[in-house]
Amino acid sequence: MAHKVFILNIRKYLVTQPRTKRRNKAVRFVRERIAHYTKMPLEAVKIDQTLNSMITKFSARTMNKLKLDVNVENGKALLTPFIEKRKLKPSVTRKYKTYETMIQAGKQKKGNASQPAKETQKAVSADVPVSASNPSAKKQTSAKAKLNQAVPKAGKKQEEKKQ
Numbered sequence: 001m002a003h004k005v006f007i008l009n010i011r012k013y014l015v016t017q018p019r020t021k022r023r024n025k026a027v028r029f030v031r032e033r034i035a036h037y038t039k040m041p042l043e044a045v046k047i048d049q050t051l052n053s054m055i056t057k058f059s060a061r062t063m064n065k066l067k068l069d070v071n072v073e074n075g076k077a078l079l080t081p082f083i084e085k086r087k088l089k090p091s092v093t094r095k096y097k098t099y100e101t102m103i104q105a106g107k108q109k110k111g112n113a114s115q116p117a118k119e120t121q122k123a124v125s126a127d128v129p130v131s132a133s134n135p136s137a138k139k140q141t142s143a144k145a146k147l148n149q150a151v152p153k154a155g156k157k158q159e160e161k162k163q
Helices: 019-038 049-062 099-125 143-162
Strands: 003-009 045-047 065-073 076-081
Touching (some): 003 019, 019 045, 049 065
Parallel strands (some): 045 076
Antiparallel strands (some): 065 076
């Protein structure tokens, strides 16, 4: 025979068992059910070490369903946990294939957008002529200088009111 996939609901059985014995009972229940489904003797069913540790660590506590991969060859059944291998299909609607490419695209856009903003800030804040080719052009004053000029005028009015 070949591979078969079984899903066992161990909750129905383990709820009736005492908590101290659930681990051993869970392993025995899995072995019995697979022997019944494959029509083999109980001694012919072998549990893989990874499945055994998974049952004893997690499944006996949470009592979730188990998905098993059963390989039947030469009158023996080997039980392993079923690991689904999914193939990711490329999506046409997605703009970015992976999260990393989305981050890189965002960094590139951010880098391009931030460079002109820095240049405009430097041009506004500097007290240099607008163009070197036109010497008669007036010097630009920064917004901070305009604010500083406005503040003392308001301060003088307040001083006059105090006197």
